[in-house]
Amino acid sequence: MKRSVQVAVIGLVWMIAGAATPAMAQTARTPTVDATIGYQVLHVPDETFPFGWNLDVSGPVNDVWRVVGEFGMSRDDQTETGVSGTLKYYHLGVGPRLVANTRGITPFVQLLGGAVHTRADLVLVNSGPVSDGDWAFMLQPGAGVSVPIGSVVSIVGQADYRRVFFKEQGDNEFRIGFGVRFAFR
Numbered sequence: 001m002k003r004s005v006q007v008a009v010i011g012l013v014w015m016i017a018g019a020a021t022p023a024m025a026q027t028a029r030t031p032t033v034d035a036t037i038g039y040q041v042l043h044v045p046d047e048t049f050p051f052g053w054n055l056d057v058s059g060p061v062n063d064v065w066r067v068v069g070e071f072g073m074s075r076d077d078q079t080e081t082g083v084s085g086t087l088k089y090y091h092l093g094v095g096p097r098l099v100a101n102t103r104g105i106t107p108f109v110q111l112l113g114g115a116v117h118t119r120a121d122l123v124l125v126n127s128g129p130v131s132d133g134d135w136a137f138m139l140q141p142g143a144g145v146s147v148p149i150g151s152v153v154s155i156v157g158q159a160d161y162r163r164v165f166f167k168e169q170g171d172n173e174f175r176i177g178f179g180v181r182f183a184f185r
Contacts, residue, residue, distance in 0.1 A: 033059050034066075036156050038179015042074040042089060045171055049074035049089055054177050058097055066097040068110055078122060085122030085130075091115070091162070093140055105147050106154075112140040116164050136166045146181055154181040 040052040052074030058066040074089040093114030100107050119133045144158025155178075162173040 032185055033057065034181055034183045036179045036181040038156065038177050040072060040074060040175055040177035042173065042175045044089070044173045047076060047087070049076040049087070051075050052089075052175075054179065061096075063101045064099055066099060067094070068097045068112070069094045070112055070114075082125040083122055085120065088119040088121075090117040090119075091138065091140075093138065099146075105145055107143070107145045108158075109143045110141070112138075112142070114138055114140070116162075134166060136164050138162055138164045140175075142175075144177075152183050154183070155179075156181045 034057070036054070036056045038054050040054045042049040042052055052072060054070065054072035056068055056070040058068035060066050070091070070093050072091050076087045078085050078087060091114065093112030095110060095112040095114075097108055097110035114137075115135060116138045117133065117135050120131065122130045124130055140160050140162040142158055142160030144156055146154040146156045148154045157178050158176075160175045160177075162171075162175060164171040164173060
């Protein structure tokens, strides 16, 4: 594993372990669990995936730290001259989320570590069907804001930078998402 990836993983583990030491009973004002579902647009080098969805679930460590798990998929249909088919991009991550403890608009930042899986199922005019896929480690820092529209429902917007460590080379990727968050107390 590259030195920079090792340092990032150690930092992520340290952040989660450090956040877990405060008393767990301080969660009276925060939701026990919240879940977000939403739409995402993903940009990878030389390609934009215009349609995607994202699901995350988080639970409190204390009033400002949460542990979040996230899964999503993006899709792009290829209709260029000589190529047709589908590109799919899956991601899965887990990590800490730092939230501002407010009653109204709630900003947050998070750092997820996990994996991505790419899948291409294409038909090339001159050579026929081609299928390929790959797995890679990813780190995804991001920031967003949650705006309550009721006691249980909030509208969420966020932007993320994703660094993906493919074997051949790394990718710098960007994602913008909008969704609905449900808080369960």
